[in-house]
Amino acid sequence: MSKGSDVVRAYGVERLAITPKAVDISRVEKGVAPVLDTHRQESILGSSIGKLAAVWFEGSSLVGRLQFHKTDAGKAAFGMVQRGEANAISIGYSVQSWEITDEDGRVIDPAKERLRVGEADYVFTATRWSLYECSIVSCPADPDAQIRQWGGNRDIADPAEYNRLAKFRMETRQRMLRRERMYRK
Structure with a gap:
């Protein structure tokens, strides 16, 4: 700001x-x-x-x-x-x-x-x-x-759609991190 x-x-x-x-x-x-x-x-x-x-x-x-x-x-x-x-x-x-x-x-x-x-x-x-x-x-x-x-979705003007995609990205990242930890054990 x-x-x-x-x-x-x-x-x-x-x-x-x-x-x-x-x-x-x-x-x-x-x-x-x-x-x-x-x-x-x-x-x-x-x-x-x-x-x-x-x-x-x-x-x-x-x-x-x-x-x-x-x-x-x-x-x-x-x-x-x-x-x-x-x-x-x-x-x-x-x-x-x-x-x-x-x-x-x-x-x-x-x-x-x-x-x-x-x-x-x-x-x-x-x-x-x-x-x-x-x-x-x-x-x-x-x-x-x-x-x-925030994020790379500059073409998304609808806040609900933007939030849905942000949540999807976060959940996907969490799944990837869990898999990485599984394979390291």
Whole structure:
């Protein structure tokens, strides 16, 4: 979902700290973090295509599992993801605290020191932030924020059919492992 890659903004470079201490995922845990169509929030019926079912940390990445709605919009988005037509993610968040550093890596305290906007290169690192939503987009600010494919059945748009095939693959693999153990004895 997000690696916290640097994103150039008008005021400097923005970076998200990706650690359990930095990221508030309570909205996901409460089931109120939607998956949106390109950050559109104006309509729950048209803009919301799913929800973030779970998020977790893998090294320095924030990863999540999407659950698509069974609406026409949700099914269409699921199909586009399965076919590889939609593969980029962007997250919506709110920052509670920043650490600002200059081009030499020195931490700047804006309460004590004036920022020289346009004169210096600053990095604004969100050290505490809340995840609000996840959007499927065509051009993410973070180029590393992409949907990972599961399995090799990108042409299967029906979730029930995909799950049936995934279960079949898993059972087949388990049978093969049992046979291998039998022959090794």
